[in-house]
Amino acid sequence: MNTPILTVSELGVGFVQYAGGLRTRTVPGITGLDLEVREGEILAVLGASGSGKTLLAQAILGILPHNAHVTGEIRYRGERLTAARRRRTLGREISYIPQSVTNLDPLMPVGGQVRIGLDPKTAEQEQRRLFARYGLADEAARLYPFELSGGMLRRVLFATGVRDTVRLVIADEPTPGLHAEAVAEVLRHLRELAADGAAVLLITHDILSAVTVAERVAVMNGGRLVTVESASAFTGEGDGLGHPFARELWRALPQNRFSAGGVEWRW
């Protein structure tokens, strides 16, 4: 069996809020979450907005807001992921592919953005290689983000996130708002990363993307991981799905029953 790259145990994230005067209350974000992603595996994390899936990514990357309170343990390749360890590994071994292309710097040519963090001696060469890998023309390196189409910007985002040294990729909602061909391309790139041995954590609300690309699908609801299902169980009426919430999600798709919480579509 492949070695675990990321192990999350009993993770809790809460937010401290002022409830009038000096009284504080803690609003729970994530409660008691356990998961593991292994080398070469894509694990999808599915959930509604507000289910805590982006908090999970932020907790792993150590970029939660200041009022967040984290409990439990996050291990990367067997060792606790501390602040010092994050400094050494983020961007080199742990890569983050953000949701929106607006995460690119609008005032910097895209080639330069891909070269950030690369060894200056070989950066130019490496950036060309990454551009070739993602089907971007060499000349595009001199262009600014506004001069590229949405699909090309997605590829640039991948090029900024991918390094030879990457062992863990966290992709946060990489597909919404894209048409079918662009989605297929994003998924193909994720599959390539896993084939190269990286562990991929794909955070999404897009069920169909999740089940085409991942082997296992973790389903979150209300800050809890309610079930981990095999991707192959998301088929037909979803009778093979173990947890009722996973079934409900699957049946709510317009291509399935389009039912909402057990209420059938009748129009």
Next chain:
Amino acid sequence: MALVVSGLDYGHPGGEPLYRDASFRVEAGTVVGVTGPSGSGKSTLGALLAGDLRPRAGEITVDGAPLPGRGFRPVQLIHQHPERAVNLKWRMRSVLRESHAVPRETLDLLGIRSEWLDRRPGELSGGELQRFCIARALHPATRYLVADEMTAMFDAITQARIWHALIGIVRERGLGMVVISHEPALLDRLCDERIPVERLRGPAGSARRSRWSPAARDAAGSA
């Protein structure tokens, strides 16, 4: 009774035309889907129908009358990102009242809980906030709705819940509706008819070519 678009011309300032001599109609009581890839001008069409943008030429009429230039707009637009459509500093009660006194019955149909009324937009999830935007759009004088990727940001259950409630209200009131989406399965469920946005480009050969599209760049390079 229909929302009628005739001879519509539009292009962004300084840009190539997006639509040329485009005509179509949305009968009251029907749901029409608009499809097309991202960046093909679907949202611009929605903004034109709602009166947020003015056409260069052509006419849009609502049940026989031209789109009013001021006052209440009988074609209401519901956006993809509800947090960009409301005042983030107001409580939801005021956000609703900005449109009209929304009857309790409508709030119930949309699954809006009364405790949400005292919250601010930042204290609601996107799906919860979108329900408020829908409630606001359902003014008694609203005749047509345009839903622009209204549920693209939501999970399947939230998406289904919102559509169950809204289509029920739309059918009951006999409203006409335009659904803009790039999700074919969703349009199959909702729509009586579909219009690919390419059909609005006008006569063949006059189709828009973005200055920034790879095709246009290649053409410029070889010229």
